[in-house]
Amino acid sequence: MARTAPAADELLLGFTRALRAAGLAVTADRARAYADAVAVVGLDDRRATYWAGRATLCRGPDDFAPYDRVFCAWFEEAEPPLTERRQQPPQHVLQAPLDDDGGAGGGDGEDDALHAVASDVEVLRHRDVAQLDAAERARLARMFASLRPTTPTRTSYRRRPANRGSVDPHATLRRSLAQLGEPVEIRFRRRSTRPRRTVLLIDVSGSMSSYADALLRLGHRIVTAEPARTEVFTVGTRVTRLTEALRHRDPERALMAAGATVPDWSGGTRLGEALKVFLDRWGQRGMARGAVVVLMSDGWERGDAALLGEQMARLRRLAHKVVWANPHKGIAGYQPVQVGMAAALPHVDEFVAGHSMAAFEQLVRVIGDA
């Protein structure tokens, strides 16, 4: 295939640079593939140039919007060649763009020893997180290192070699082949266990703001215990995927990254709509399927409580287990009467507290046993 003229190469290379500046991960090989593709379809065909770029430079649907913008600006088109899709109806709950740059900053490692006196620790374990002063919060932050999350498991479809179980004809034959066809040794296999996915949905609305720090630390512990099988989202007026941010080993760095990622701290709560966005975008596709889904929220719903109930029912049919951790449940005399909580409760498998270290320990046990 013929290469395009130098001027065209420059034009295309500049375009890939502009895309990189707009946040797309355009690597050199992608840029090269794009130049090759344009050489095939011809630069004068704007539509083909557009589609060739989408096929070679974008990683997924999230990249399409910035790509369209940069394409129009660079090639001086009024609008991108029309995709046939109609415009999406506007939604109240928006999906926040992902921002995976980690915040700077050190902080002390989680392997710091616990210096607190045992009885003090015991008292602090049971204190409501929202009522701690700055020093106590700092001590509590270190206590998270002692949490030992375990991963829930399920029986796998796949069988693995084992010492007992059912006879594995394939392995037995393979073994006997080595003995020139004498079935000397019988091999067995049995179903193994696989980790289940855990999905944490953390409410970061205004009414939960005093718990947000502790809940994110808890999220960080659970993510780092099983990074490949845990997902964390914040829900508020938007749904934001926090998994990448929380994968930093160091809790302080992870929290900084999380802070930079979430755009809607202490906003309102539209749990029902947010849950719908989560289920449409991730949950139904497989993330919630067979997973242990934990909602950490006080159940204050500003939107439609009926929608929340409906979405909770949908979530429960997808998930293996739905756990709701409500900080207020730890307070004596609490009744789940808020409209949101009341609507959600019929669809919750485990309803636990989530206000203190002791409650978090119990929550981690509930997740591990699910």
Place this chain on the structure above:
Amino acid sequence: MTASPQELAASLARTGYLCDDALATVAFLALELDRPLLLEGEPGTGKTALAEALAEALGLPLVRLQCYEGIDASQALYDWDFPRQILHLRAVESVAGDSDLEEVEQGLFSERFLLARPVLRALRESPAVLLVDEIDRADDEFEAFLLEVLSTHQVSVPELGTVVAETPPLVVLTSNRTRELHDALKRRCLYHWIDHPSLERELAILRARAPEVPERLAHQVAALVHRLRDADLVKEPGVAETLDWARALHRLGARELDVESAARTLGAAVKHREDVERVRAALDRLLAG
């Protein structure tokens, strides 16, 4: 083979697969640049059907590898037929006691005991279209393994030697996005997100795929499905559902779509209980448009 995206679109159209020029351009590039084509999109938007249509339009055999959790190399590449190997050994034993050991061993790992699985088959039969369906269901490790095969177009069987495809097969990967694929795999591929088609195109697809359905009915069904896709359902009906629905209505002898016939056959297009309830309640409004 094909000189332009338009020509490819035309030959795909002759097989009954109608695609827009975006998809035609990307498929054309995949052919020209020898790159795998990664298709993502909602279920029922014709990802798998594209591979089938490409094979038919180009006159190539289609080799299909359906992925599932736990799939491994022995199901994707090749395996030895152990039972037959053992039978063979026994037969050799009983016929001649003093046969040459080397010869027997070599005979054991020869072509006739090799079970070629889809990837190996595609490399051997190439030029061919290799469809790797629902790659997102397979494990991460399998993805890495596939990446290796796709970038070298060769497979080595230790006992037999290396199989190299003279012309690389056209590889089509599909994913429903149940999980994010590795960037390394995506970088190798041309990526295309297939959307639901426009009303005109969907109608054209309906007319091409289900010519027995009267035009008026086809038009009504396509229009209604389009309105359903805007109705905020749990699962938007895809093109496959449109086809099913139109055929179902036709089989029941409907000449045109009314509330009663639509309600009776709703199960062909809408497959979630909440959706069914919501659509039933709003059917007359949806039909009135």
